[in-house]
Amino acid sequence: MIFAAGLGTRFKPWTDHHPKALAIVNGKSLLQRNIEYFLKYDINEIVINVHHFADQIIHAIEENNGWGATITISDERDELLETGGGLKKASSLLNSEDIFIINADILTDLDLNELYKQHQSTNALSTLAVSTRNSGRYFLFDEQLQLVGWENIKTGEQKWSRESLTYQQKAFSGLHLIKKDLLQKIHQSGKFSMVDVYLSLASTEIIKGFDHTGSKFIDVGKPESVEMANKMFS
Numbered sequence: 001m002i003f004a005a006g007l008g009t010r011f012k013p014w015t016d017h018h019p020k021a022l023a024i025v026n027g028k029s030l031l032q033r034n035i036e037y038f039l040k041y042d043i044n045e046i047v048i049n050v051h052h053f054a055d056q057i058i059h060a061i062e063e064n065n066g067w068g069a070t071i072t073i074s075d076e077r078d079e080l081l082e083t084g085g086g087l088k089k090a091s092s093l094l095n096s097e098d099i100f101i102i103n104a105d106i107l108t109d110l111d112l113n114e115l116y117k118q119h120q121s122t123n124a125l126s127t128l129a130v131s132t133r134n135s136g137r138y139f140l141f142d143e144q145l146q147l148v149g150w151e152n153i154k155t156g157e158q159k160w161s162r163e164s165l166t167y168q169q170k171a172f173s174g175l176h177l178i179k180k181d182l183l184q185k186i187h188q189s190g191k192f193s194m195v196d197v198y199l200s201l202a203s204t205e206i207i208k209g210f211d212h213t214g215s216k217f218i219d220v221g222k223p224e225s226v227e228m229a230n231k232m233f234s
Contacts (some may be wrong), residue, residue, distance in 0.1 A: 161202035
């Protein structure tokens with residue numbers, strides 16, 4: 001699944017007239033790049049949620065025949081549901097036992113096969129791609145990279161799911177792999193974040209981090225990050 005519904009407020013003025021998912025990096029939209037990223041690993045059935053300038057995204061997909069993937073749209077034009085609500089709404093469209101999820105504005109060369117191997121070996125309900133980098137917010141993990149909490153550096157707010165004598169901060173990379181079972185365990189409703197889902201589940205479920213520090217990675221969240229992305233991704 002690709003989350004492409006957001007308003008992209010940090011990406012103005014582009015997002016005054018376009019969805020951020022169609023912002024261009026070296027001649028290809030972020031959406032096309034992430035579809036091709038999944039196709040590289042033979043993941044060819046993709047659900048995309050839409051809200052902001054949804055028609056433009058749907059047109060681009062139809063015009064390009066999904067860039068070779070089979071695309072299903074999860075339509076949030078009536079109400080933007082954030083990442084957690086968006087996943088819950090799309091639940092009936094997600095049929096695989098394991099589901100990769102990425103934010104449309106993330107570009108990375110992380111090895112999805114390695115992430116999948118760890119996910120399978122730990123029997124995690126979800127495996128979160130994380131790395132050691134500066135961020136305003138962090139997921140907190142114990143020594144086995146099991147999720148124990150969350151922290152906002154700017155406000156000092158902390159939320160804990162498990163007790164842990166020691167913990168490490170890891171920045172979430174907007175890419176995760178979930179078991180289909182997780183969809184039935186989401187008790188929140190309406191508009192909510194996947195952060196809330198993971199923190200509520202981590203007290204009883206195995207939520208693991210996959211540290212991909214050293215991989216190429218960029219959050220193309222602001223216009224100034226496009227130039228850096230142009231240098232990183234040909």
